[in-house]
Amino acid sequence: MKLIVNLIFAGLLLCSQAAWADEVTGISPEQLLDMQHNQNALVVDIRTEAEWRNSGVIADSHKLQSFDRQGHFDAEKWLTDLRKLKSSSDQPVILVCRSGNRSGKVGALLTQQLGMKNIYHLNNGLQAWLESGHPVSPNCLQVACK
Template identity: 75%
Template sequence: MKKIVNLIFAGLLFLGHATLADEPTAVSPEQLLKMQQNQNALVVDIRTEAEWQSSGLIADSRKLQAFDPQGRFDPDQWAADLRKMQSSPDQAVILVCRSGNRSGKVGALLTQKLGMKNVYHLDNGLQSWLKAGHPVSPNCIQVACK
């Protein structure tokens, strides 16, 4: 009986890891900073223009709105625009939204549907960034805020 329980438990662990492999990894604000500095990670803010205006952006992040005003998302077009921002196809990408919900969903689509690797998202979004006391830059007119 103990062997059966251990086999079931091992199977559940394997299944959990198998589904998590296609999900973007959530990173903390500190991990985002380290990845940005040490790995040249591309930080992409997927929020709306109004959100950028109201709360600003993480320094050196790039703006690429994910959803249109009707809530539609075109993953192929969005990924094509994202690839233009990357310095290389294997450059790590960290997605940012307000709470981590949209960035997690967009990251999952990119990894599952388009097979992209090295996709991460900021856990609890910009809210966690601000809660940790990290600064934001004012919204810029250009696509890139620097």
């Protein structure tokens, strides 16, 4: 199963943005806040530890790195960790990365290949969040930052 999921994900990485844009719903920073507060959306920051340190994280988000330092993605482990964070199977999940590229690709894996519902990603990533004037919390040691 691990090999199959990793092969599927590798194939998605080779696809253009147009291939996944219609499947994963991109949202604005304001929509993220609304969903986080009114729909109990799970915000998952998939950036690297170095990125979390450099720029901080969105308050109440969960850090779940998608790619390791060598650029590898352990899809099976990542999905297991994601499922542990979800409070219910239908809880909305909002993926966040630096620019929206990685979060869109991971979202495509979740929706197109694994059939998950209620998966979103922050359009233009943390860059859009910061450009909109929203604050970030400093990186912290816990998985969830408050």
